[in-house]
Amino acid sequence: MSIGLPAHLRKQSVSLAFAQTINTVSFVCFALVLAGVLSLSAGDSTLALWPAALAVLPMLVTSWLANYYRTTFYTVAHIVIGGPATYWFALTIISELQPLGAAGQYLVNVITVGLMLVGGTGRSVGWSLAWFTTGLVVAQGAVTLASWQLLGHTVVPPGVILVYVAATSVLITLRMSQRGVRRVQSDLHRAARDDELAHLRFGLEATSAAVMHDTVLGHLAAIANAPFGAINPQLQREITRDLEVIVGQEWLSESERTAGDNARADWQSSALNAAIAEAQEMGLAVEVTGDLAAVSQLDARGAAALGPAVKQCLVNVIKHSGAMQAEVAIFASPEEVSVLIVDAGKGFDEAETGADRLGLRQSVRRRIELVAGTVQVWSTPGFGTSVMIRIPADADANERLVPRSAVE
């Protein structure tokens, strides 16, 4: 579903749709006339109706071409070829079916309607009107000429005029009715834009919250729990580095801007490797197994999200599990890269963790979901914890700014 065509395109689309409708009706008319002529011939072998059948064939072709290409050239060609063909058709039918009767009148009427309904280029209502007025004049002119030549008189059938009036009124009603809800339509388009912007802002706020959680909040917590006296030099270095980045640089646009490019990080320079190294510096024994090269399958955004998320999982192991060993297993399929973080600690029940516990929700779950990934946690009190992070490998699958398909 979508929110509809903007007003300026609607007029054009409706004109085009109307032209295609008219052309289809015209094509069906020719096909049925052909079927009618063939069935009459089959029913009565004394009738020489084959010239009429022959006259319909080029009209079927030009009608199809005029609908397919919708150019002035093919439309004019259709009328130019259709006029003589209709004349030829009427001549054959009127001369063979004496008197003309209801069957003959039906065939002549339908071919007249068929030629009259010229959709044309579908550019505007004025053009459409001009096209089928031309069609009516040419078709009715051809039939009148044939009838006058053979019978000495002619009658304009009311049915044909009725179809002309009906088609014209529908076209004009369609045109007149295209103005009612323009304001609402533009409200809707504005709402769609606002929604996209809000979504963008929401994503950026979430990213920035994750960064804040991992840096400032982490440092403040470390200071609040630090012993009095000299500050840990490692902590001092990290605070200095983070302050420089957070206050002095455009960290938010930096981390996001690289998202679209195809930069591939190899394992040595990957954020995941750095995250594991930092956890090891904090005293955690981390065993890394699996396909290390798989991280190169992630795009920059995916890789940038994975590193800090795994780091947060490892920090959680240090803080909450009571164990100082963890395993990080990396494996990949063509569609996604999966990282499993396992510890043999005391485990927990996710439902029982406090609503204000931000680590798993913000730094892991939210961050990974923002790059279209998923996080699964298996933990049983007493039996350790496993966290599975999956991130799509395909760059396109990471498209999250506008997660809608072309036609939803």
Add this chain to the structure above:
Amino acid sequence: MSATTDSITVQQLDPLGTLDGRPISKLAAAGVLVLGTVMTVLNSDVIAHPLLAIAALLLIASASATLLVATGPLRAPFGGRMHALVIGLLVLAYALSSASLGGQESQVNDYWGTMVIGIMCMAIAPYRPVRELVTVGIVAAIAAGVITLVQSSVSDLEVPPMIAVLASMTPVLALSLGGSAFASSLAQSHARWELRARRAALRQLERQHEIVARSVQQDRVTILNRDVVPLLDSLTKRGIVTPEDRARAAEYAESIRHLMVTEVNRNWLESVVADSFGARDVGILVRDPHRLAAAMTASQRTALRAAILAVATGDELDRESVRLVIEKTDVGAVIIVTATVSSSESSWRSSLAPYFAVLRVVFTGLRISYRSPSLIVRFTYDTP
């Protein structure tokens, strides 16, 4: 033609455009009734069974009424069953009007009944998918042909039966296939535009990314610069942690954490309502205890956002009385909007009809109940 444009209706793609095109449906509904009445009166001297002719007219009238009511903007979308019902009634009406002639000599002009079927097939085009339109059109044409064949076997026709059958099928086939072409053309135009618009929107978002990122970062840095940065700055310079530092660090950590928890829990709907209504206490206006607003799709968010803004800026409903509740159901969520109407019924109905038309397409089961002066609108959506 792609499978997508085959199976989707013009109404789903462009609910407002379809609402705009409703005069055509009205014209068609009135037109078939007028056509039927006029032709019945003109043929009155050859009608052998007037009761059957009247019954046929009544069937046409009920098909017209069904079309008018079922395509109304405040109703559920026009479904496949309704489609079959309307065309079925008209096929039956054609059978009855044919039977009403008895064994009288029949003219090709008597096939106005199939013209009625054809016009209706075309009028339904915006409401049903292309594939269904084609199928129903062909089935109706075959039915009309069979009825004509049966009638030609009991009456003295001056035309060969095959021509009579073709003549009766012509309006049904031509108009129903024409209607399908209309639906297909609009659906394709729409798909093309949608693709282009998506690309343009994406480019636009990329341009705005930088601006939004800077503003978000500025917000953060402003908060940090107040207390946190001076503290961390002085700590790294002094290299010594004092009890006072610890207390301040704990205090700041708690306030930042509190801010972040609030942000994480905030939902888009509350922001939109707060922005539109300028309300400080959004909790009273919006109640979403299960946090289901986040499960809406982009189209649903867009439609609801536009409707909320329209209500907030219009004077059809009393702004103070608007309440929005999202509750859990077995399969998803239901949104219940209640409000007190502060304008005439025709005024709020016509002003809000376009929004209802859009909501009805993007959500499921839209129900509007109005007992002056209170208005209740319910609609549902699936949640993962």
